[in-house]
Amino acid sequence: MSVAAASASELTRARVRSAWIFLTPMMIVLALVAGWPLIRTIYFAFTDANLSALDNTRFIGLANFLEYYxxxxxxxxxxxxxxxxxxxxxxxxxVSVALETVFGMIVALTLNTAFKGRGYLRAAILIPWAIPTIVSAKMWGWMLHDQFGILNEILMGIGIISQPIAWTASPDTAMWAVIMVDVWKTTPFMALLILAGLQILPTDCYEAAKVDGIHPVRVFFKVTLPLIRPALVVALIFRGLDALRIFDLIYVLTSNSRETMTMSVYARQQLVDFQEVGYGSAASTMLFMIIAVLVVLTLTVGKVRLGEDAK
Amino acid sequence: MSAKRFIGRIAFWALLIAIAVFAVFPFYYAILSSFRSGSQLFTASILPGHIDFRNYISVFTEQPFGRNILNSVVVAFTVVAISLFLGLTAAYALGRVQFAGRGLLLLTILSVSMFPQVAVLSGMFELIRTLGIYNSLPGLILSNLILTLPFTVWVLTTFMRELPKELEEAAYVDGASPWTVVSRIFMPLMWPAMVTTGLLAFIAAWNEFLFALTFTLSAEQRTVPVAIALLSGASQFELPWGNIMAASVIVTVPVVVLVLIFQRRIVSGLTAGAVKG
Known part of the structure; x- marks a missing residue:
């Protein structure tokens, strides 16, 4: 027995050693492409760095964040x-995550019922997800065009609006145009995640509810929603964190418009367009801190346990 | 059939049609527009008409769009290959071996996948300039790894955990080395997961915009998303919408076809990456 135990622990030690050898290349690459650039960005946030002369920077403390002069x-x-x-x-x-959740839920519930052609509908909703963000921004930019756009044409045709709307340029509609395109593009992702949650639900409580003659809407709020809550929360967190860093869609659809400028767009404008690397890095560091705090909060409150179920 | 049920059925089918139209119409309209040129483009009709290939020709002749496609293909394939190789070995360690610090490591990898890209932008810019790979494909490959690598490791780890425990034990008892176990036992079993993960990573790299926009300078080094975003015509006041739509269709059709072929796998990959997290 002791020989077997000794050889088993020797095996375990050998496996742990090889595990670290396997992990090392990945960790080096990750440190190079994520760790080091992040540290440098945070460092730049406390300097007066300029894009044209990155080597010649001076430490200026918190002046990029707040300074009394x-x-x-x-x-x-x-x-x-x-x-x-x-x-x-x-x-x-x-707004966008709320709309995506509601629409995603509707689409998921629809796809969870049996009907002819369900496979085709599922394929159809994958299309917006598959289209590159830049392409969706351009496609919608064309459909929302103030003079030749199909959306104005249709809305005027059925009499909802009397004159064309400059969707992406007008301050009143620019943000709604961005939200509309984002909802179109990411509702499929929400729907698929919710659908995955729906498909593992036990069927017996639904049969019981049906026998008792409970209204489907009541069943949804009393049975379905509580049961898929864990899947829904994870999907919400992923989408929320993704939405906070949005850049591509806004940059292409409404460029540097003040009405739609987000933290990422602002930071890049300072960094690249105005060459203010120090100030722009301060902005991106703030965004990073906000997201980091939210991630930590989520992980603590949500008690997401990692690695416990490993074999 | 009662009237109430009949109305219910009609409403259900109306909902199905609304979902399908909303999902498909923008791409359908982009395809229609890409085959229209001149004044036809501005008619805003939702029905197909005369098919005109002029946009498809001019998109290649007015800018190095062929070169841009090649750039995107090279960057995306290299990034996927590197991510899958590093991801598979790391996933074996993280998914099959119990060691101290594993939970923390997984947490770090998950956090990196939540990084806002702009948070590393100035540091990455400095790194790329120092390495002398600014305005070149290696610079884009390096920066894209921050998007694909954490995600690949994470998803492959969740797949790796699901394989039965007994798998590698027999091999170890027979004296196989860890590398043999990974390459001979796990690689063949993991290939469906690797196809899924690889495809998702490919899409992420193919669509990447912020790094490609910031770390390239000349039109010849741009990837497809940047080329489309910066496409401009002879007049600086009106965008060449026909060319933009043609370019959009060219780069989207392969992705859509791949996604539709592998749709079951993609759905399982997406849910493995999120739900089980």
């Missing part, structure tokens, strides 16, 4: 454009 406050924390970007991001995230 000759009776005036300067820095990111008192920049109205930054706060505008923060509120735009929050508004975009809350």
């Amino acid at each position: 000759e009776g005036e406050w300067y820095g990111l924390l008192v920049d109205p454009d930054w706060w505008n970007a923060v509120w735009n991001t929050i508004w975009f995230t809350v």
Whole structure:
């Protein structure tokens, strides 16, 4: 027995050793492409770095964030454009994720019922997900075109609007145009995640509810929703964190418009267009901190346990 | 059949049609527009008409779009190959071996996949310039790894955990090395998972925009998303919508076809990446 135990523990030790050897290349690459650039970005946030002369930077403490100079406050924390970007991001995230959840739920419940051609519908809803974001932005930009867009044509044809709307350029509609395209593009993802949750539900409680003659809407709120809550929460977190960093869609659909500028768009504008690497890095560090805090909160509150079920 | 049930059925089918139209119409309309040029493009009709290939020709002649496609293909395939290789070996360690610090490591990898890209933008810019790979494909391959690698490791780990425990034990008892176990036992079993993960990583790299926009300078080094976003015509006041739609259709059709062929696998991959997290 002791010989067997000794050889078993020797085997375990050998496996752990090889596990680290297998992990090392991945960890080196990850440190190079994620760890190091992140550390440098946070460092730049405390300097006056400029894109044209990155080597020649000076440490300036918190001045990019907040600085008092000759009776005036300067820095990111008192920049109205930054706060505008923060509120735009929050508004975009809350509205688009809420709409995607509701529509995703409707699509998932539909796909969960048996009907002829279900496979085709599932294939159809995968199309928006498969289309590159830039392509969706351009496709919708064309459909929303103020002069030649099909959407104005249709809405005017059925008499909802009397004159063309400049969807992406007008301050009143620009954010709604962005939200509409995002909802179109990511509802499939929500629907598929919710559908996966629906498909593992036990069927017996539904049969019981049917026998008792309970209204389907009541069944949905009393049985289905509580049962798929874990899957729904995970999908919401993933989508929410994704929406907070949105860049591509807005950059292409409405470019640097103030009405739709999000934190990522703001940070890149400072970094690249204005060459203010220090100030832009301060903005991206703030975005990173916000997302990091949300991730930590989620992991603690949601008690997501990792690695416990491993064999 | 009661009237109430009849109305219910009609409403259900109306819902199905609404979902299908909403999902498919924008792409359908892009295809229609790509075959229209001149004044036809501005008629805004939802019915197909005369088919005109002029946009498809001019998109290749007015800018190096063929080169852009090649760039995207090279970047995406290289990134997928590197991610899958590093991901498979790491997933074996994370999914099959119990060791101290594994939970923390998984947590770190998950956190990296939640990074906002812009949070590493200036650091990545400096790194790429220092390595001398600014405005070149290696720079894009390097930066794309931050998107695909954590995701690949995460999804492959969840797949790896589901395989039965007895698999490698017999091989170890027979004296096989860990590398033999991974390459001879897990690789053949994991290939469906690798196809799924590889496809998802490919789509992520194919669609990547922020890095490709920031780390390239010349039109010849651009990838497809940047080329489409910056497509401009002879006049700077009106965008060449016909060319843009043609370019969009060219780069989207292969992806849509792949996704439709592998739809079951993709759905399982997406849910493995999220639901089980």
